[in-house]
Amino acid sequence: DIQMTQSPSSLSASVGDRVTITCRSSQSISTYLNWYQQKPGKAPKLLIYAASSLQSGVPSRFSGSGSGTDFTLTISSLQPEDFATYYCQQSYSTPRTFGQGTRLEIK
Amino acid sequence: QVQLVESGGGVVQPAGSLRLSCAASGFTFSTYPMHWVRQGPGKGLEWVAVISYDGSNKFYVDSVKGRFTISRDSSKNTLYLQMNNLRTEDTAVYYCARDDQYNYNAFDIWGQGTMVTVSS
Numbered sequence: 001d002i003q004m005t006q007s008p009s010s011l012s013a014s015v016g017d018r019v020t021i022t023c024r025s026s027q028s029i030s031t032y033l034n035w036y037q038q039k040p041g042k043a044p045k046l047l048i049y050a051a052s053s054l055q056s057g058v059p060s061r062f063s064g065s066g067s068g069t070d071f072t073l074t075i076s077s078l079q080p081e082d083f084a085t086y087y088c089q090q091s092y093s094t095p096r097t098f099g100q101g102t103r104l105e106i107k
Numbered sequence: 108q109v110q111l112v113e114s115g116g117g118v119v120q121p122a123g124s125l126r127l128s129c130a131a132s133g134f135t136f137s138t139y140p141m142h143w144v145r146q147g148p149g150k151g152l153e154w155v156a157v158i159s160y161d162g163s164n165k166f167y168v169d170s171v172k173g174r175f176t177i178s179r180d181s182s183k184n185t186l187y188l189q190m191n192n193l194r195t196e197d198t199a200v201y202y203c204a205r206d207d208q209y210n211y212n213a214f215d216i217w218g219q220g221t222m223v224t225v226s227s
Contacts, residue, residue: 046215049215050211053211089152089154095168099151
């Protein structure tokens with residue numbers, strides 16, 4: 001099974017900050033990497049697929065990059081509605097493993 | 108609109124059984140692989156199972172193999188998860204999700220989740 005490791009596990013930031021979350025896979029997954037946002041009590045929401053493609057309707061302040069084993073999610077200017085937990089997931093092979101999550105909190 | 112709606116969650120005793128349903132609407136259900144993902148209380152997301160678009164292939168996370176069965180009925184646009192011999196560690200919110208095989212198999216549509224509590 002492919003293991004996904006996110007860092008940091010939690011992060012405090014302010015509105016307007018630029019934030020980067022990293023995700024590493026235990027083996028190469030090409031660009032089969034997706035990012036999800038989850039708010040408390042809600043289902044996850046797809047933000048980025050194929051490592052860098054923005055899902056329809058997602059604000060352009062979200063971006064993704066990387067290939068192989070190392071990936072990043074960047075939020076260029078944090079907005080109040082961005083405070084949530086973020087998960088990476090590989091869709092290269094089954095089981096479709098998720099990272100442990102990064103909780104983004106207001107500073 | 109494109110939508111998934113889960114049902115069937117509840118409280119069950121250890122070793123009991125439960126069947127979850129996920130009703131799909133707004134898209135051609137029979138052409139998409141479908142997944143179940145769960146989230147224990149205060150925990151992260153855990154992938155549980157996948158079924159191919161035609162039901163011919165099914166895969167499970169090791170911890171549920173032999174106990175859970177994923178299935179689908181395209182005539183009813185519904186995905187199922189039959190859960191037998193439930194354990195306390197199966198307590199979680201269970202989500203169904205659509206696999207967008209046209210976009211790197213990302214999970215582009217999710218249901219709202221249904222809570223399963225395994226407790227004596």
